[in-house]
Amino acid sequence: MRITDVKLVPLYSPLKEPMRLSVGTLEKRPFALIEVHTDEGIVGLGETFVNFPPWSIDERKVTLENVKKLLLGDDPMNIETIWKKMYAPLVKMGLQGGCKGAMIQVISGIDIALWDILGKVKNQPICKLISNNPKQKLKLYATGLSASDPVGHARKLVPEGYDTLKLRIGFDPEKDIELVKNVREAVGKNVRLIADANMAWDYEKALEMAKRLEKYELFWLEEPIICDDLDGMSRLAAELDTCIGAGENAYGLAEFERMVKKRAADVLMPDVSKTGGITEGIKIAKLINSSGLPFSPHFYGSEVGFAATLHFVAATEGCLIVQRDISDVPLFKDMLKEPIRIDDGYAEVPKGPGLGIELSWEKLEKYRIC
Numbered sequence: 001m002r003i004t005d006v007k008l009v010p011l012y013s014p015l016k017e018p019m020r021l022s023v024g025t026l027e028k029r030p031f032a033l034i035e036v037h038t039d040e041g042i043v044g045l046g047e048t049f050v051n052f053p054p055w056s057i058d059e060r061k062v063t064l065e066n067v068k069k070l071l072l073g074d075d076p077m078n079i080e081t082i083w084k085k086m087y088a089p090l091v092k093m094g095l096q097g098g099c100k101g102a103m104i105q106v107i108s109g110i111d112i113a114l115w116d117i118l119g120k121v122k123n124q125p126i127c128k129l130i131s132n133n134p135k136q137k138l139k140l141y142a143t144g145l146s147a148s149d150p151v152g153h154a155r156k157l158v159p160e161g162y163d164t165l166k167l168r169i170g171f172d173p174e175k176d177i178e179l180v181k182n183v184r185e186a187v188g189k190n191v192r193l194i195a196d197a198n199m200a201w202d203y204e205k206a207l208e209m210a211k212r213l214e215k216y217e218l219f220w221l222e223e224p225i226i227c228d229d230l231d232g233m234s235r236l237a238a239e240l241d242t243c244i245g246a247g248e249n250a251y252g253l254a255e256f257e258r259m260v261k262k263r264a265a266d267v268l269m270p271d272v273s274k275t276g277g278i279t280e281g282i283k284i285a286k287l288i289n290s291s292g293l294p295f296s297p298h299f300y301g302s303e304v305g306f307a308a309t310l311h312f313v314a315a316t317e318g319c320l321i322v323q324r325d326i327s328d329v330p331l332f333k334d335m336l337k338e339p340i341r342i343d344d345g346y347a348e349v350p351k352g353p354g355l356g357i358e359l360s361w362e363k364l365e366k367y368r369i370c
């Protein structure tokens, strides 16, 4: 089998309310799927992260056009070989151009598509290609609460089975505290709360805010400071009783090795659409396991990358809980012929070959941009 083409499928979904993070605001949500085509008609599907910067889709189109030249004619089932063939030259280019992460994000999307092809050829779900005994259901936490009514949204999510919720902070400090307080009071002590500052603070401010938030007993405080300040992250993690979560902006095994070595976080958060795909994710999970720390995968894209995340977690050990975007994104409902089953706060790992999902093109076409 040979690779005949690699295509980017850029999509935009309108939003009922903007997605507001301390790092930036999106008025509409961008998504980028990657299709790997073969001479036997099998098409693998992957996803690459394009939320930030908001012009990522334009960059990704040009990058993928160049990267695909490396892949044409290769056997898509030699995933590790292809991964290595892409990694060294692209990361060197990325380092020269100051865009290493963007290069690894492209590799991530291609890697997921190659695993999808392998599963389709072997007629097995991806998790079964990795583990003899993959998990079938995975516990979720909800993220993406309505910014206009976070308390009302939180109250609605708990009876749906979500006992862990993530809140976005890192804006006005008093409003941040008020948000956590109000949600804590609304949902009670038995619901676990995560607060994500998206790198909003410097070290001193992070220390102050973390102390003020202590009484609300956060499950973890995510990215309180700029995440590549590993010394600062390490000092915070050591100083605070509250767990620190980070890793969504760490690229490849080597960066996770540095995080683990420095104990820069208590919960590590690899993202298969960013950090090198499923191939690198498996290695990162093993590394995290050997450190004795838990992981919780980050993922904030479409159902394609979510399916990849589920297979990755189902086949590895040491995962605390899986992130689920519950925000109101019309594209999610229109994306798949058979939606991924979510019930009582658990996701069922798709059972079909590869990712185990099928796109609903008739409904998806309206979100597609050229």
Ligand SMILES: [Mg+2]
Binding pocket: 196, 198, 222, 223, 248
């Ligand atoms: Mg985050």
